[in-house]
Structures are given as structure tokens and as C-alpha cells.
Amino acid sequence: MLSNNAVINENEEKNTYHLPASLSSKGNELHTDQLENDVVKFVQKLGIRPHLTGYHLLIKAILLSLKSPHLLKSLTKELYPMVAMEHGKNVRAVERNMRKAIESAYEYDPQRVQSIFYYKVDKPYISEVLSMAVESIRHKQ
Secondary structure (H helix, E strand, C coil): CCCHHHHHHHHHHHHCCCCCCCCCCCCCCCCHHHHHHHHHHHHHHHCCCCCCHHHHHHHHHHHHHHHCHHHHHCHHHHHHHHHHHHHCCCHHHHHHHHHHHHHHHHHHCHHHHHHHCCCCCCCCCHHHHHHHHHHHHHHHC
């Protein structure tokens, strides 16, 4: 039979949620789940379809860029290799899949893609999409 202290400790453990350090929110940082939701909404707002490999790669690249903005300055040297390693792809495939996803969204509905940007843009580069995503999600905070 459990003592009252044991029951209280057991109940406290059930109600205590322990997040790994990488997932806990500190200061003004968003919780990881909310951040991921915001990134997914941004990519969907662009009109990129979820069945494309580039959709998932873009989400990962945006999440990494939000956590480490310096990655936006070195896409081919740092960001693409990080995404490639995590998804088991080579760097060229990562770049190509993200570019093709953006191109297919643009070809399907150019006005939708252009409406995301506050400046005039034709078919946006990956760097423009990543930068706009980071800027708009950080601004939303």
C-alpha cells in the first residue's frame, strides 16, 4: 500500500511535463510545436503541395534558419548540407527539390506566390522564400 506522500509524488509526476532542453521555450522563443505550425502555414500559403519532397525540405530549412539566422548567409555551405544530412539526401538534391517545389507553386498560381512578398517578385529564389519566411514568422512573434 502506498503512503499519502507516495501518492502525492506519483500524482505530481503525472502532471509534470518535462521537455528536452531543445524543445523548451525560453524568453520570447516560441514553443517548437507552434513554430513548426507557423512554418507549415507559411509553406502552405505559398501553395506548395505536401506530396512534393521540396515541401518537407523547405519546412526543415526554414526551421533551421529560424533557430540560426546566420544560416541564411551560407545556404550551400551550411544550410543545405544540414538539411541533406537529416533527410538522407545529397546537397544538390535538396537544392533542386526546394527549387522545383517553389517553381511548381509559382507556375500553378503566380499571384498567390507574389502576394506573400511585400516587394515585386517574379519567380522567387529559394533564398528569397527562406528569408521571407524567417522575417514573417519572427514578425508574427
